[in-house]
Amino acid sequence: MTALLEVDGCTKRFGGLVANHDVTLAIEPGEIVGLIGPNGAGKTTLFNCISGRLHADEGRIRFAGADITRLGADRICHLGVARTWQIVRAFGRMTVLDNVMCGAFGRTNRTSEARVRARRLLDFTGLAGHEPVLAANLTLADKKRLEIARALATQPRLLLLDEAMSGLTPLETAAAVDLVRRIHAELGLAICVVEHVMEVVMPLSHRVVVLDHGEKIAEGEPRDIVRNELVIRAYLGDRYGAGR
């Protein structure tokens, strides 16, 4: 079986700063992959390269066999990669329903069809009842939900969630985790979650990739990763690792 997403030797520099160095990873269809690492490890940069917001300086990124390294964000979305943003990018002056319809218009030109699909996704994500509210007036948790609904409306095969749970209360986080599980179970999407809270990622992911200083330092099943010395060192600092 060929992987859905293949990132092959991806390097991204900002001036002298290397945000990603030679990162290689693959995501299989229907898989939940956790992408973790300390702040500034290059997780969001990698997301940006995959989703076409930035372009990798070196390396190749393939999605479903097609080379997407240099494609624009809109084209990559059409191929089936959707994402959410660490700092929410909901369309603030549009209603919740209109936000999701914008996503649905990627697959249809008919307003009525887009509306039907959007309503279905609002039901699915638990936002039903908020349709006429302006996105700017939602709570943070609902904005993040809205972004997920909008991303799902583009009918992706791979969903990239950039810190979909950061800044949420424990209760909201639990609901968000539940939503991700349902997206996986009911829609069968491959999902990549960026998160720096280990407790959230570990139980959710089938496989975890760890970035530190822009490089991949570990990859494996969650229970192996929590015991990986490099990972512990990256998270807790050298002293802890050396003193063991």
Added chain:
Amino acid sequence: MTLVLQAVVNGLEMGLVYALVAVGLAIIWGLMEMINFAHGELLMLGMFGAWWFSTTLHLDPLLAIPPVALVMFGVGRLIYTLLMRRVQRGETFAQIFATIGLFFFLQNSAVAAFTSDYRFVEGGLLSRLSGINLHLAGLSVGLPLLIAGALALVLFLALYLLVERTEFGLALQATSEDREAAMLVGIRPQRMFAVAWGLGAALVAVAGAILANFFAAYPQVGFPFTVLAYAIVALGGFGSILGTLLAALLVGVVQSVTVVYLPPAFKDAFVFASYLLIGLLRPQGLFGKF
């Protein structure tokens, strides 16, 4: 070839004055991101100020610079506190709308006060020096414009130091970067905006007082300068004071070289054509930070 070189020299001289015209806008628009459609009308007020000063008090128009700067600083602050502070709460487009109103108001107040006749400043130092040229390697440099350019350069550099090197300038930049963060460290944004408007108005009015020595003052004189100033600030890049200077010099040169080959009507068109060309190659302007 000499003709072109001569045009370049003339253009550089003019460019120095343009820099002073544009730098006021570089603060209001480039740094504080507020739109002022009536920028050229503030210049017009400066021109009339110098004209009124020299005809009623019989003093050299260059001596009008300090009072014009002082008065216009107050006018700029007033425009902010009375008008733009309220307009700021709305959409950005509301700023365009409000300053179009300001444009009508200032231009036609000048018509009402001075009529649309052309007013010439006479008997000043610069007009007495007119016709005197310095000759250098076969090129002649007009002395009055050279003095005006030098004056503009000095003022420009003073402002550059004020914005880049002083605590006040830092506070101004902080306000433009992030208003809420600036408030957290004790900067009062509205005061910063008011001072920025004051400074912007004073600088462009001083440019007007200098220009009054070379061009006739009349109520409609401002708008072409408004358009040119926007091109210069965008060309230089947002938030870059030094970029504004270099862009102004470039604009002066493009204008005067264009006139060597084409009818004068095209001189601004070529300025804007170079803006498009440079903009497409470098979307963030020549020296823009983003």
Added chain:
Amino acid sequence: MPALALAAAALIALALPIPLQVAGYSYFVTVAFLVILNAMLGVGWNVIGGWAGQFDFGPNVFFAVGAYVAALLAVHLALSPWLGLVAGVGAAVVICAVLTWPITQLRGHYFAIATVAIWMIAQPIGATWELINGSRGLFLPLRPATGPLDAVVSLRFPGRSKALAFYYVILVLFAVTLVLLRMVDRSKLGFYFRAIRDDQEGAEGIGIDSRLYKVIARSITAAVFAAAGVVYAFWALAVFPEQVLDLNWSTFPMMATVVGGIGSLWGPVVGAVLLIPISQLMGATLGAGPLAGRGIDLVVYGVIIMLVAALRPNGLLSLPWRAWGRRLVGRRR
């Protein structure tokens, strides 16, 4: 807009000029013509400015394109203005798309100055291009209409009926524009424009080609401006570059939009209905008499604009009209 208000507005628009015409106040009919013309330009500008959220300071270029294309076809090929309308709109859309595509890689203020740049370059071209007679201008051929049908087909209306006839011509075009734009507003295009306005990167992330849709938005604006330009040319019977490229063709629609309420379909209409009569009224009262030519009318006009901007920076439609309406209806019961 509630159906009742819409019907009332339509009725007033249709009926108002007739008593004015009968009473011999054809000047006021001309004012009404200008109101509708600017309302039309306003709703056109609203597409790129209000919906797509892009600063466009140079839509007047396409007003000029429409006026010139239709005038050229009338002068050289004796073509009907209605065919000129199709050609003018088509030419404006093509020219706008070609010119706008490259500048869409500029954002925010840089894009705005690029639209000014195109206008600044168009001016000396208009003033010197021999094909369009440079600054000497193009004069439309004068020939009396052979009958009522010919008058409508060739937009030649005799004497005193001209003002009224052109009022209805622009009203029809305006109505068509409103219907079409309402369709655009509710279609994928409208959604995409507003998505780009609210967050360009977010929009690209859900598959929206922001450059393409900005070009489409501006081309729709250009089409509306060109259509208005064609009517203007046949109304003025001559096309001069400094007249059709006048800055007011950009600023007035923009101002009408901001006064009414940016982004809503009806905002520019409300704005034009208020602004144009005020400026004409000022001109007719304060601009005449002993103070004529001293700009007093425009001083007052400027003050009014500043007051509206300071008190209602989000436009008059942002006032609680609905609540007032409800209270009014409630009191009557």
